[in-house]
Amino acid sequence: MQVPAPFTYERATSVEHAIALLGELGPEARVVAGGHSLIPMMKLRLARPDALVDINGLGAELAQIRVDGDDLVIGSLARHADLLGSAVAGEHFPIFHDAEKVIADPVVRNFGTVGGSLCQADPAEDLAAVFAALDGVATLRGPAGVRQVRVRELHVGPYETVLAPDELMLELRVAIRPGGGSAYEKVERRVGDYPVAAAGAAVWLDGDTVRDVGIGLTAVGAEHFAAPEAEAALRGQPATEESFRAAGQLAAEHCNPSADQRGPVDYKRHLAAELTTRALLRAAARARGQEA
Amino acid sequence: MTTVEERPHTGFGRTLRKEDVRLVRGKGNYVDDVRLPGMLHGALLRSPYAHAKINSIDTSAAEAHPKVLAVITGETLKGLGLAWMPTLSYDVQAVLATDKVRYQGQEVAFVIAEDHYSARDAVELIEVDYEPLPVVADAKKAMAADAPVIRDDKEGQTDNHIFDWESGDQAETDAVFANAEVVVAEDILYPRVHPAPLETCGSVADMDPVTGKLTLYTTSQAPHAHRTVYALVAGLPEHKIRVISPDIGGGFGNKVGIYPGYVMSIVGSIVTGKPVKWVEDRAEHLMSTAFARDYHMRGEIAATKDGKILGLRVKVLADHGAFNATAQPTKFPAGFFHVFTGSYDLQAAHCTVTGVYTNKAPGGVAYACSFRITEAVYLVERMVDVLAYELKADPAELRMKNLIQPEQFPYTTKTGWEYDSGDYPKALQLAMDMAGYDELRKEQAEKRERGELMGIGVAFFTEAVGAGPRKHMDILGLGMADGAELRIHPTGKAVLRISVKTQGQGHETTFAQIVGNELGLPTADIEVVHGDTDQTPFGLGTYGSRSTPVSGAATALVARKIRDKAKIVASAMLEVSPDDLEWEGNRWQVKGDPEQGKTIQEIALAAHSSLELPEGVEGHLDATTVYNPPNLTYPFGAYICVVDVDKGTGGVKVRRFIAVDDCGVRINPMIVEGQVHGGLADGVGMALMQVIAFDEEGNHLGASFMDYLLPTSLECPSWELGETTTPSPHHPIGAKGVGESATVGSPCAVVNAVLDAIKPYGVRHADMPLTPAAVWGALNGRPIRTDLAIP
Ligand SMILES: Cc1cc2nc3c(=O)[nH]c(=O)nc-3n(C[C@H](O)[C@H](O)[C@H](O)COP(=O)(O)OP(=O)(O)OC[C@H]3O[C@@H](n4cnc5c(N)ncnc54)[C@H](O)[C@@H]3O)c2cc1C
DSSP: OOOOOOOEEEEOSSHHHHHHHHHHHOTTEEEESSOTTHHHHHHTTSOOOSEEEEOGGGHHHHOOEEEETTEEEEETTOBHHHHHHOHHHHHHOHHHHHHHHTSSOHHHHHHOBHHHHHHHTOTTOHHHHHHHHHTOEEEEEETTEEEEEEGGGTEEETTEESOOTTOEEEEEEEEOOTTEEEEEEEEOSSTTSOOSEEEEEEEEEETTEEEEEEEEEESSOOGGGBOHHHHHHHTTSBOSHHHHHHHHHHHHHHOOOOOBTTBOHHHHHHHHHHHHHHHHHHHHHHHTTSOO | OOOOOOSOOBSSSOOOOTTHHHHTTTOOOBGGGOOOTTOEEEEEEEOSSSSEEEEEEEOHHHHHSTTEEEEEEHHHHHHHTOSEEEOTTSOEEESSOSSEEOSTTOEEEEEEESSHHHHHHHHTTOEEEEEEOOOOOOGGGTTSTTOOOTTTTSTTOOSSEEEEEEEEOHHHHHHHHHHOSEEEEEEEEEEEEOOOOSSOOEEEEEEOTTTOOEEEEEOOSOHHHHHHHHHHHHOOOGGGEEEEOOBOSOOTTTTSSOOHHHHHHHHHHHHHSSOEEEEOOHHHHHHHSOEEEEEEEEEEEEEOTTSOEEEEEEEEEEEOOSSOOOOSOTTOTTTTGGGGGTTBOOSEEEEEEEEEOOSSOOEEEOSSSTTTHHHHHHHHHHHHHHHHHHHTOOHHHHHHHHBOOGGGOSEEOTTSOEEOOOOHHHHHHHHHHHHTHHHHHHHHHHHHHTTOEEEEEEEEEEOOBSOOOTTTOEETTEESOEEEEEEEOTTSOEEEEESOOOSSSOHHHHHHHHHHHHHOOBGGGEEEEOSBTTTSOOOOOSOTTOIIIIIIHHHHHHHHHHHHHHHHHHHHHHTSOGGGEEEOSSEEEETTEEEEEEEHHHHHHHHTSSOOOOTTOOSSEEEEEEEOOSSOBOOEEEEEEEEEEOTTTOOEEEEEEEEEEEOBSOSOHHHHHHHHHHHHHHHHHHHHTOOOOBOTTOOBSOOSTTTSOOOOGGGSOOOEEEEOOOOOTTSTTOBOOOTTHHHHHHHHHHHHHHHHHTGGGTOOOBOSOOOHHHHHHHHTTOOBOOOSSOO
């Protein structure tokens, strides 16, 4: 059995308590949510926090999935399984269900959280691409108070976010707008594997014209998990396979994959194009009500 | 689904597995469940380098850890003469490195502490001064003139060569090739893979300082062989060693050999006078324990223009890692690779195998390969498809045309092996009928018109399992024959003691059924004892699908001895001559007077009673035997796989898999099917997703289950199984082994299917694993050569 190096453990009883604990314990303390990213890294001794602050008792405050005004709100402590099972999330953004079906396996999904996924900032994280496509906004809270950060600005590099050591992610918000559809496409070597590459798309149509579009990419070295050039080129274009293919090409040109056991650079770049196109096609079909 | 009957089950047929009563409730007892009073915990420090000189090791900080009792290095062992141990292939392997490390993950030091956490913490406190050396990670470079010599510990070793081996007749084969109308050659790699049982390796050593008796709880597929090896190596008297293999969570050949960790738990217990547990973690297991395959093969096939296969010529470069620790019969350095002629009637065949050292983990075992038969079958079944490709022939038809015919059995191959029995065309025809072969080909043609990629892969295999005979097959001089002891208690309940050891195959059920079949006793009334050298007769253990062919035969024969003895007792009970008795399913009865008879239960009680027994009968009802198999058994099968390939992503979906297996008489068909299911899943894994890869520095790139992928139910279709039954003529109950059949036969069926799907792209061969990236590469004109890790 792999076992972590020594650490101390505290259980937070409220959001305020968690933030206070993080302040007291210093920058080598870590929040533990589902623990499915952090604890494996601790067992491999790649992560060596001095202390863990367990926020799993804060479900009542942090695990809700609900509509608030024009926003879908997802608590940071919502589990992957909660999001997969959430009718309201699926109704407004089917991309969540597409993605959650192919993230990890049921055991991991029962524990891993939405906030933990985004804060982990793994360069192959699926939800980062989903929230980038939807242009979601994260609510963070630290000792100085609350701030809002676009998910597209949350990640500053592999395994690095803008969160201060004593900041907690509270929830994520996605604006609900009419005429939209969304979808997620992933290639994996085996079910439960991180993606070789994946793309998420959200489109809002005016008739047959793309009014607005969001494209998220993961595992291909896309800056902030997004494809702004492709989005800009697609806005105002006809919602046809041809324009989607062109957008896919642009997305592929602007990403920066690296070779590993999942595949070589050109293959991943090809997937960025292919999966972006497929996700756009499906998102548009959904926006037209042609596909569930 | 076939339902399982409710009345007391007796003899062959489907019945629930006896062991599942504990296993499915989580009440199994594995090595890591063993907790002894005062038990300490060991952990190994392993090398971060694939090849490096050890300048010095400083253990002082680790020793100062408050919970550490001892830190042992190679230097300590040297003093005890234990720094090196023999491997199963007449090589030696470092227990703890002294001079240098030779692969990443090699054992360097052993810490013993009060708890597992402290042992791990202290491992990190050991400071080793390494001097990195040039690395040989690629077998093809091992024999280069400038390659560093890995085994400079061996006297006279000046390069990385281990052995040259050949089989078949070279001159005859060359002549056939010289005159053949068609000759096709292909380079085919069977990449390094890992058995990856879910339970990692481990042991708990308990040396009793008072009695001098060592009890070793260990993950061993071959407890008796291990005991003897410990006696020979450590100089411990054999009767003072008790090896217990409790429940084993999968072996697949990985738990045949002896690992440094086992030895260190023993040394640790001797040093501390307390029981010492050592259980490796997943990364350690995948990095350092016995791998499988790593065969770089070049095949050539000769044929006539109309598809009659004439000959096969094969050259193999075998990567054995840093120590030659392959688990196989000692006189067989390339295992049973001789069967590379497969299931076909050839005029000539020849192969050579060269084994080399590399800076990679040692091993090269089974992994359900029956000693290299997986490699052999993969080679020949790929070559037949390569030939079909060149001849534009249908791969099923081509096979049908060349299969050994039923009337040719017993069939002696061009490498001198005698296949015992078979009806190959019948099995292939059944598989084709089950698949709806012609319909599938029609569907494929239509799909190709539309630009969709669908493939149908065919593979036929012949296995060779059940080693010995002992005169040909031994491991370190221990002949491959196995004992069995059967005792019938006065009340008619039985205890069978066998030398083989289940790792999940269901021995406690199957072997009880064999006894029940011979004696008419209910399965539930027969206890099977195994995995404890103090309680069971000697034998070489479970691997190479040998349990049923060897111990299954021993069990049937020992039960027949009991039956014969029971006959004499019955004759005394019935006051008739033994010659007047006949056996009727579960009792001896008087010929022509079926009212007069005695069941085994009645006889057992009498045999223990005050009944006056005839001269020459000792009383009680027990017997022992040793079975030395006259030949291997040769199970076979025909597999057909159907895949769909997404040409936009290279993703492969296995849509259907039809598996017709012939393993002779089936004792428990449910258990047989379970073995086949597991092997088929294994095959999908190897074909599509598995490789133990290294970079140029010899860094291991697959040391977790996130990197080394095991297939799940979602990658596997609902298996479609069929069977034919050709009993083995020389096995007492006509059974052949089946444990590895599906692992041997399935990888090639999957690979053949994928290559069939992408045939329109002009791809003739591609190496496993056929990941989406690899398939996409092939579609885009890149040859798929799996070498090192990163493309
Ligand atoms: C076998 C396996 C397969 C997987 N497959 C996939 C996959 O296919 N795709 C994929 O995208 N992911 C995959 N994952 C990753 C999985 O999605 C994440 O492990 C998980 O969701 C992270 O959430 P967590 O709650 O477990 O985070 P934790 O491990 O608890 O935390 C992760 C990091 O986030 C920080 N953190 C957590 N919550 C907060 C918060 N509210 N505020 C501030 N910081 C916080 C922690 O301090 C830590 O640094 C896989 C994981 C496993 C184990």
